[in-house]
């Protein structure tokens with residue numbers, strides 16, 4: 001099978017990188033994979049990303065709450081908004097005023113909090129929707145309209161001409177009232193790029209502030225996302241791009257990063273990746289990926305990510321899986337002998353970043369895959385000194401109990417086991 005995708009040599013770029021000559025590599029510093037991507041130097045694009053300001057527009061309170069079965073109370077919304085604001089998220093998409101009086105009241109309550117973050121609401125490209133937003137006191141709106149021929153024909157039963165006109169009417173209304181406007185292209189990933197560029201040109205000419213490129217169904221891969229955003233940047237250079245990604249194929253975060261690397265300035269996230277169907281790009285993943293995979297600091301304080309994640313998990317009745325990237329309770333648990341030994345020698349051996357950076361702690365657990373170094377270390381912490389011979393005997397029993405119980409041993413079980421072994425000996 002050919003690994004050449006539009007000039008990008010995948011085989012070459014996926015080949016394991018040669019380790020550095022001195023055998024050292026600092027944690028959190030990935031091997032640089034250089035590549036020419038359809039004639040575009042991706043390393044240069046990474047460099048330009050470092051110079052650009054990246055704005056996080058978190059939509060936990062809109063797309064996150066739009067998740068089937070998820071409802072936040074006003075108090076929960078206020079607490080989530082406060083935390084996001086405190087950690088430095090620059091923009092919050094906070095509701096859909098056209099939904100009704102209760103939603104308008106909750107958006108108004110968020111406006112009244114006087115947060116530093118800009119509040120933006122979601123609207124159809126309909127004057128009445130935008131007026132409902134204005135009534136809440138927000139000064140920024142996302143005006144969304146379907147842009148793919150599939151949606152235009154089978155959802156709207158309209159034409160491209162109708163979409164152009166709808167955009168002009170809604171955007172004209174919003175700009176006349178001095179609003180900051182993101183024009184949202186629903187189903188952008190299945191739309192004709194020429195038509196998107198045309199809509200963006202109209203939007204830019206009418207004073208829109210940015211264009212939201214939505215992978216509404218989460219069907220893109222990062223390579224196509226990169227190409228599409230790059231093309232739109234080149235075709236309409238004077239309009240900022242925002243990327244809105246979904247996780248249906250497990251690529252929401254990767255696609256968000258690809259969009260940013262291709263020239264987007266704004267990125268939509270949600271806490272824990274909450275959102276329609278399989279969710280959106282997770283705030284914590286996007287921020288940590290920017291910091292540790294791309295070397296770009298988006299200016300968000302990450303130390304409260306776990307606190308924020310747990311609160312949203314509870315408020316949304318969607319508990320956070322223990323293995324959830326970045327914030328899962330057990331993503332810094334080490335059991336296997338090799339890894340535990342490596343982490344004890346230097347955490348950087350098997351941790352890409354310090355767990356404290358997101359509010360987590362490291363755990364060494366003792367179970368089927370443990371080794372003697374980890375066992376001696378843990379029992380030492382519990383006040384029992386083991387010699388190597390004792391440790392090897394005990395390890396066999398630890399492994400067999402763990403195999404039988406299908407879980408690691410608790411500290412209490414470990415102590416009991418150790419004492420009983422010493423009695424027998």
Ligand SMILES: [Zn+2]
Pocket residue numbers: 063216244246275276
């Ligand atoms: Zn969405």
